[in-house]
Amino acid sequence: MAEGNALVSNIGQLVTNDPARDGLLGVITDATVAVSDGHVVWVGSQEDLPGEWAFLPEIDCRGAAVVPGFVDAHTHLAFAGDRADEFGRRLRGESYEEIMAAGGGIQSTVSATRAASASDLLAVTIPRVKRMMRAGTTTVEIKSGYGLNAETELRLLGTIAAIDDTLPIDVVPTFLGAHTVPPGFDGDAYIDHLVTEVLPLCSPHAAFCDVFCDEGVFTVDQARRMLLAGREHGLGARLHANQLAASGGAQLAAELGAISADHLDHIDDTDMVALREAGTVAVLLPGVSFSMQLPQARGNELWDAGVTVALATDCNPGTSNIETMPFVIALACVEMGLSPERAVWSATRGGALALGLEDRGHILPGALGDFAVLAHPSYLHLAYRPDAPPVERVIKRGDLIPG
């Protein structure tokens, strides 16, 4: 990716997330940021700009608010088909069993994805990523997991790599072969198959290994085996945990020192302490609770317990057909009850930490030059305008992304 140079100027309100500055968001008013070779080299008040940076190509923010580019740390956005029909059935009151009998559920996405060629997959995935980018996401994690066999999981990881090569966004690939148990296997046999046949082929193309550890999916023992095998192949551990029930996933994530435990809709105080002590980031996904008409996770209690909290879209066709981080911020505020400050931090620095990316999600010297320039004077508008895109321009590594 190109490494641009820019003087991002006339920023009315700059969210730095710099802990050396005041408040959670480290806000500077009337700020300027200098970006050289894709990285921030200077941040401060407009009037203090050193002369050496004054001649960088200027991106004039005309008094608008600027936040770090969003880091979306949990998505399943590489898939074929859609599940609008299933969504409609659920809204009309049909049961889970009726929906499955009508061909719904994750297996319908697996079938559509297995039937899609690499170029088909890329063609449907690129527009999704472009919508995310236009809304301010500059780094995105993408999981495989709609293949459930070696051939299709590899094709998905190839699609994810192609997105990274094609678009001006950083992509973090995660291997989620253990997304669900496919027909013809039981859980143990499928984990055997993944560990011996699929993981060795897929691990060179992924940074993390993930498992859907929950009631009716994979057990704690199965998830442990998968994540340890992933670690032997060089993959960091992350985990779908405690979404459907108090199924032990959060404790497993802490036990393994996983970088993140995601969902966490059913956790208790002991789980929170374990996550904090392990330094595991809690990735919360308010779009799922919204879409599935369920209560939101206990975001403020996790914050208050000292757990690092990230927000992400969980973009997927079944339970969160949501692509944009500003909408996730609005949901986190309005439905989960986070303050705008906690929500904005979690969607930027929190997401970066959930992916182990120290160099982004904040704006200070050495960080990537990734920014979302709002159409408004304050970051509050991210929560205040749930259906009017509040992001006007996006800067990735110092370069303006073409609209």
Add this chain to the structure above:
Amino acid sequence: MAEGNALVSNIGQLVTNDPARDGLLGVITDATVAVSDGHVVWVGSQEDLPGEWAFLPEIDCRGAAVVPGFVDAHTHLAFAGDRADEFGRRLRGESYEEIMAAGGGIQSTVSATRAASASDLLAVTIPRVKRMMRAGTTTVEIKSGYGLNAETELRLLGTIAAIDDTLPIDVVPTFLGAHTVPPGFDGDAYIDHLVTEVLPLCSPHAAFCDVFCDEGVFTVDQARRMLLAGREHGLGARLHANQLAASGGAQLAAELGAISADHLDHIDDTDMVALREAGTVAVLLPGVSFSMQLPQARGNELWDAGVTVALATDCNPGTSNIETMPFVIALACVEMGLSPERAVWSATRGGALALGLEDRGHILPGALGDFAVLAHPSYLHLAYRPDAPPVERVIKRGDLIPG
């Protein structure tokens, strides 16, 4: 406004809302609609198109779903300023009293609006209406009510008329002088003032009179007096009713045969029967409940009781900074529990009936040629994509609206 001619062709799924066809939405697959002089002249299966319409200029929908243009029957979108700061304070847990002490609430919008010139008001209002239009709204009701004096209420109604003249959208103007009691008056004295001084000046520029009848705002007796005076000046009656409490507004709307009663968050079975018997449309505003973190109105019970239900944005800077009907449809499904079919009908035909506009909100001969062309094969995508605009093109009176 221009009256266009078009052959809207290759419609994969057409929502007609025609009661003579099957189901609530009267869906036709593989449909074509002929529009002449701005009005629908023929609707049917592609293959049955009479030769006389085959030479109209074609708008090829390429298999997408088409719904009637949305009718947004309740907005306050003519205002200056914003209330992002107040929104942030509320999310951080500040009390109503603290927010008022910090200069929040409706009076802050009244102050900003009084200070804005007619051209200022038009400049901030037009982008809002354009965003609504791009999302498929082809008819919008706009209320005055942030002036609370004759001069500013007139300026607001002038702005509303200018929107109607400037943009390819039909605007229905409502006089809402009785939006709240301004400083220096009590409720009775302010109604006196409105009836004797303001209404005679404003009524030539409005189609309806509205009152915020609720606990702490205007009483049932004050609202009755205002609406009857409005009727003497030729204005139809509509009413903000039972939003904050069971304050008698729904019964008043029924007693007066008002065309609509809006909000209705606090109603009982007796209110529902009264509305049904009076033929008063229930205008529900799920964006307010979402934004204010309150329970949604009992939409399905109103439907089941035989009341005509409409959905609208209530676009306003304090309690529903929401502009687009697809997002309202998504909220009505996910949060209020309406089926996608009830939600789509209420956002189209329901809205038309709430404004007394028989000629729109459905697609059959004689109706206006107003359509939202989706980017997807089914109307289900209106609910399924809360943050990805599902409307691709909008047709107003037979003419494509420029993107």
